[in-house]
Amino acid sequence: xxxxxxxxxxxxxxxxxxxxxxxxxxLLQRKEPSTKGQGDKIYRSLSKDDRQVADVYAALYETxxxxxxxxxxxxxxxxxxxxxxxxxxxxxxxERIGHTVTLTNEGEKLLPLAQQILRLAAEATHISGxxxxxxxxxxxxxxxxxxxxxxSRFKDFHEKYPxxxxxxxxxxxxxxxxxxxxNQVDIVYTLDRRIFNHNYVTAFEAPVDIHFVTGAGHxxxxxxxxxxxxxxxxPLILTEKNMSYRAALDDLLSQNGKETMPIMEVxxxxxxxxxxxxxxxxxxxxxFVIAEDLAKGNLVSLPMTEIHPDxxxxxxxxRNKWISPELKCVIKYLQEE
Numbered sequence: 001x002x003x004x005x006x007x008x009x010x011x012x013x014x015x016x017x018x019x020x021x022x023x024x025x026x027l028l029q030r031k032e033p034s035t036k037g038q039g040d041k042i043y044r045s046l047s048k049d050d051r052q053v054a055d056v057y058a059a060l061y062e063t064x065x066x067x068x069x070x071x072x073x074x075x076x077x078x079x080x081x082x083x084x085x086x087x088x089x090x091x092x093x094x095e096r097i098g099h100t101v102t103l104t105n106e107g108e109k110l111l112p113l114a115q116q117i118l119r120l121a122a123e124a125t126h127i128s129g130x131x132x133x134x135x136x137x138x139x140x141x142x143x144x145x146x147x148x149x150x151x152s153r154f155k156d157f158h159e160k161y162p163x164x165x166x167x168x169x170x171x172x173x174x175x176x177x178x179x180x181x182x183n184q185v186d187i188v189y190t191l192d193r194r195i196f197n198h199n200y201v202t203a204f205e206a207p208v209d210i211h212f213v214t215g216a217g218h219x220x221x222x223x224x225x226x227x228x229x230x231x232x233x234x235p236l237i238l239t240e241k242n243m244s245y246r247a248a249l250d251d252l253l254s255q256n257g258k259e260t261m262p263i264m265e266v267x268x269x270x271x272x273x274x275x276x277x278x279x280x281x282x283x284x285x286x287x288f289v290i291a292e293d294l295a296k297g298n299l300v301s302l303p304m305t306e307i308h309p310d311x312x313x314x315x316x317x318x319r320n321k322w323i324s325p326e327l328k329c330v331i332k333y334l335q336e337e
Contacts, residue, residue: 092104092106092107093106093107094107112320132161132163133161133163133164133324133325133326133328133329134161134163134164134326135163135164135165135324135326136165136166136167136326137164137165137166137167137186137187137326137327137330138166138167138169138184138185138186138187139166139167139168139169139185139186139187139188139189139330140169140171140175140176140179140180140185140187140188140189141168141169141170141171141176141188141189142170142173142189142190142191142192142243142244143170143171143243143267143269144191144239144243144269144286144288144289145189145191145288145313146168146170147269147270148288148289149189149334150168153333153336157333161326161329163326164326164329164330166330169185172242173190173191173192173244176188176190180200180316180317180318181318183318186317186321186327186330187203187315187316187317187321187327187330187331188315188316188317189313189314189315189334190244190312190313190314190316191208191244191245191286191311191312191313192244192311192312192314193244193248193310193311193312194310194312194314195312195314195316198319199318199319200316200317200318200319201316201317201318201319201321202314202315202316203315203316203317203331203334203335204313204314204315204331204334204335205312205313205314205315206312206313207310207311207312207313208245208286208287208288208311208312208313209286209287210245210248210249210284210285210286210287210309210311211284211285211286211287211290211301211302212226212231212282212283212284212301212302212304213276213282213283213284213285213290213294213299213300213301213302214234214276214281214282214283214299214300214302215276215277215278215279215280215298215299215300216297216298216299216300217279218234218279218282218300219234220234220282220302221300221302223302223303224303225303225304225305226302226303226304227304227306228253228256228258228304228306228307231282231302231304232258232260234281234282235262235263235280235281235282236260236261236262236263236281236282236283236284237262237263237264237266237272237275237276237280237281237282237283238260238262238264238265238272238283238284239265239266239267239269239272239283239284239285240265240266240267241265243267244311245284245285245286245309245311246284248309248310248311249284249307249309252307252309253307263281264281269285269289272285273285273289273290273293273299276293276299277293277298277299282302286311315331315334315335317331
């Protein structure tokens with residue numbers, strides 16, 4: 001009997017949370033004009049507790065906390081609803097410690113279901129044809145990939161989806177997954193060793209060829225085969241050590257008792273390409289970075305087969321992530337070659 005009552009309570013809690021989610025979704029989707037500046041001012045004017053609640057709902061509904069604050073200023077229904085639920089069910093959904101508000105274990109268990117409801121509701125709204133995809137999508141991406149992905153094709157994407165805004169954060173792989181785990185970004189686009197993790201869904205992946213490359217006038221440019229020893233005799237211009245393919249090169253050289261002594265280290269691959277075209281040194285770069293210069297004959301790939309780094313492009317998101325219509329459009333865009 002006690003077990004049966006417990007089961008009914010869990011079902012009731014789930015239903016209640018879903019109703020709260022729908023209420024929040026309805027409020028957040030109301031089309032009311034607002035500005036970022038107004039949202040900031042309202043957010044700062046809230047009490048400490050209200051700011052905490054705004055932060056939690058911003059995470060739950062994946063929107064800006066300023067937008068939550070603007071709506072919360074007009075109604076306290078969310079906070080009252082949650083407190084009433086917690087009182088009636090004797091099951092806390094939120095944990096308030098110090099200056100933070102987080103989901104309890106019970107809340108965490110119900111969150112995937114709430115996200116699924118949100119996803120279905122968003123898809124239903126999208127299918128109805130009443131709204132075009134709009135909103136902010138946050139992408140953490142490898143620096144080399146950022147300029148390659150967005151310098152030529154983004155204009156077409158923006159013309160097709162004018163309501164979608166992008167926040168591009170170029171950073172290291174470790175930082176990407178830290179941000180993804182804290183829901184600070186929606187998706188990550190890595191350029192690194194192949195990643196396998198059951199917590200993440202791989203939306204796209206492809207191996208990447210890395211080449212030793214130099215200017216067309218370099219002494220090694222006409223060789224049919226070159227050795228690693230020959231390459232290391234010339235000045236090297238390399239990316240920074242925290243970049244994945246540079247780290248892979250250093251690891252492979254270390255295994256052979258060798259190390260690089262570049263005359264320049266810089267994260268800007270465009271600058272490296274320009275220096276190589278001027279006949280200054282040899283570099284080690286992904287094929288997508290140098291493809292245009294190779295086709296034009298400005299740069300030459302050196303035929304060296306001693307090193308084979310395992311580097312991949314991967315597009316990943318958290319397995320519990322709600323894939324909104326706008327995020328779905330961005331994923332499709334990044335999947336296209």
